[in-house]
Amino acid sequence: MPKRVDHAERRTEIAEALVRVAGRRGLHAVGMREVAAEAGVSLRLVQYYFQTKEKLLFFGLELxxxxxxxxxxxxxxxxxxxxxxxxxxxxxxxxxxxxxxxxxxxxxxxxxxxxxxxxxxxxxxxxxxxxxxxxxxxxxxxxxxxxxxxxxxxxxxxxxxxxxxxxxxxxxxxxxxxxxxxxxxxxxxxxxxxxxxxxxxxxxxx
Amino acid sequence: MPKRVDHAERRTEIAEALVRVAGRRGLHAVGMREVAAEAGVSLRLVQYYFQTKEKLLFFGLELxxxxxxxxxxxxxxxxxxxxxxxxxxxxxxxxxxxxxxxxxxxxxxxxxxxxxxxxxxxxxxxxxxxxxxxxxxxxxxxxxxxxxxxxxxxxxxxxxxxxxxxxxxxxxxxxxxxxxxxxxxxxxxxxxxxxxxxxxxxxxxx
DNA sequence: ACCTTCGTGGTACGTTCGTATCACAAAGCC
DNA sequence: GGCTTTGTGATACGAACGTACCACGAAGGT
Incomplete structure (x- = not known):
């Protein structure tokens, strides 16, 4: 399965998932697992593309x-x-x-x-x-x-x-x-x- | 030790502690334990005067x-x-x-x-x-x-x-x-x- | 063709949090 | 003075969270 994938694109998709779930349930309530589920990827993947939650949040703000x-x-x-x-x-x-x-x-x-x-x-x-x-x-x-x-x-x-x-x-x-x-x-x-x-x-x- | 105590006053004191710690560290970061410490009482006491965190938060807003x-x-x-x-x-x-x-x-x-x-x-x-x-x-x-x-x-x-x-x-x-x-x-x-x-x-x- | 690197899954660990439980001393009531 | 209520402490529990670890399959390079 593992083809080469565009990191920037993947990160954007995940950050969009973050924005969706945060909009739905509040930024304070969003967790890595829920973002992963919303993006349709595994928790590990979110960790892979963003090493930490803080970085994910920063990228979400930029987006x-x-x-x-x-x-x-x-x-x-x-x-x-x-x-x-x-x-x-x-x-x-x-x-x-x-x-x-x-x-x-x-x-x-x-x-x-x-x-x-x-x-x-x-x-x-x-x-x-x-x-x-x-x-x-x-x-x-x-x-x-x-x-x-x-x-x-x-x-x-x-x-x-x-x-x-x-x-x-x-x-x-x-x-x-x-x-x-x-x-x-x-x-x-x-x-x-x-x-x-x-x-x-x-x-x-x- | 347990004298009769004014509930309303006690609740206000604890809620004031909530406001202080929330102002210092952000409302999202405040926990029952920290409120208790700030108010100088035990965790149990916060639970006693407010049964739940939600009620504590509501009262804090009112205050x-x-x-x-x-x-x-x-x-x-x-x-x-x-x-x-x-x-x-x-x-x-x-x-x-x-x-x-x-x-x-x-x-x-x-x-x-x-x-x-x-x-x-x-x-x-x-x-x-x-x-x-x-x-x-x-x-x-x-x-x-x-x-x-x-x-x-x-x-x-x-x-x-x-x-x-x-x-x-x-x-x-x-x-x-x-x-x-x-x-x-x-x-x-x-x-x-x-x-x-x-x-x-x-x-x-x- | 081998071997390194990349992408991915599953899962475990340690912490923290809100809440519940057990225990008990002091005060008020009759 | 016994008994119920009230106030307080310590601690346990279950869940959720962020993060770390282990394993492995599939490409790419040479």
Whole structure:
């Protein structure tokens, strides 16, 4: 049976199994055996491709971040051919909301990792800072451009506003996740916020 | 030795030990034995006052929510004798930010519980919804009053704004928690947001 | 054609965890 | 003052977990 196999691919498959079971039962409850079963391989194999559980978890986080980045990019690209700044900003912020199973799992697990990182320096060294900071930079740049095109209300500080919007999006996402608020209500809150930032030339986008 | 003892008090002491050790090592890592050691009692005693770990965790959450409520109330009361609406709003929002050890632990553990609640219906039935909803109602009412006193910029929807501000505060709090942003930067973001909501009669309060 | 390396399975080990059990002393009740 | 209840200690148990170990079949290289 043992043909030569692509390690990277195998690792990705197993990490995807990890993400699935973690999304279903919670990151705290996932064990090597269950990941193996979900991936349809033996426990030994999980050990073989990841020597330790910690490494498996790290790789799972990387996978999660990567997939999420792709998702956001896709959303932004889908925002239209020559999208207005507001449509771009909206796409960026809405993509982070847990509106379907995939984004819900992402939000759930990312928060789980973040909580673990509070007490785990090794985990805290992972892309927890890098990734959100990049998003903040990107959004700030978007707002600056809109500002130069005189599309924003006066008195808006691009950087502070970007940070605030991203934090709001994250907070709303958590609210959705725990069932406190519906996805529709979250988008309404976000939309109202954008209405107050952008000059009234209402393009509410899709 | 066995004098008659106040159960409620004992349970609170043990739950406080739970909160301490959970804040130190993460909620996922806390065991009955460690809680017992932290509280300075035997494992048996923890079992005696809480029959099961689940009940201990529930009680810990209740304690956390209660203490946090008191903290917010204290902050709001300390906002001044006849505080302006903006000072009140600011006190409410800032109190939720993890600026010191106590609020940091609160934010950390509350988020931990929230993550667990995603996959645990019994935990989800605890005050996860009730409490934030109450905060949203209170903040909405505060904004409405400010609105009637013509202290707000036009075009502000009190309810949507309240929800947005609370979500932003929560999101900023998480950012502080994971070391992505400093407490000062978070308060700056929040302050800027309030500046754009309240009419310019700048009282930045303490 | 041999031999090394790679992929894989099965299983055992040591630890830790939550919980249950046994034992017993002090206090309250009548 | 005997007896029941209450508080407390020590320890045992069964399960689950991460990890380590042993064995072996099938390719690849030369």
């Amino acid at each position: 999660l971040a990567e997939r999420f980045g792709e998702r956001v990019s896709a959303r932004v690209r889908a925002a239209g051919d020559s999208p207005g700044p507001r449509a771009l900003v909206e796409a960026l912020l809405m993509a982070a909301l847990p509106t379907d199973d995939e984004s819900r799992t992402f939000h759930h697990l990312y928060t789980s990792y973040a909580v673990l990182a509070v007490n785990d320096p090794a985990l805290a060294a992972q892309p927890f800072i890098k990734n959100p900071d990049a998003a903040e930079d990107a959004l700030t740049e978007l707002l600056r451009q809109a500002q130069e095109a005189a599309l924003l209300e006066p008195g808006v500080d691009a950087r502070l506003e970007a940070a605030g919007l991203l934090a709001m999006s994250a907070g709303l996402g958590t609210g959705i996740l725990v069932g406190q608020r519906s996805a529709e209500s979250a988008t309404a809150v976000l939309g109202h916020q954008l209405n107050r930032i952008f000059r009234t030339g209402d393009e509410v986008s899709t | 956390l929510a209660e203490r946090f409520g008191e903290r917010v109330s204290a902050r709001v009361r300390a906002a001044g004798d006849s505080p302006g609406p903006r000072a009140l709003v600011e006190a409410l929002l800032m109190a939720a930010l993890p600026t010191d050890d106590e609020s940091r632990t609160f934010h950390h553990l509350y988020t931990s519980y929230a993550v667990l609640a995603v996959n645990d219906p019994a935990l989800a039935a605890q005050p996860f919804i009730k409490n934030p909803d109450a905060a949203e109602d209170a903040l909405t009412e505060l904004l409405r009053q400010a609105q009637e006193a013509a202290l707000l910029e036009p075009g502000v929807d009190a309810r949507l704004e309240a929800a947005g501000l609370l979500a932003m505060s929560a999101g900023l709090g998480t950012g502080i928690l994971v070391g992505q942003r400093s407490a000062e930067s978070a308060t700056a973001v929040l302050g800027h947001q309030l500046n754009r909501i309240f009419r310019t009669g700048d009282e930045v309060s303490t």
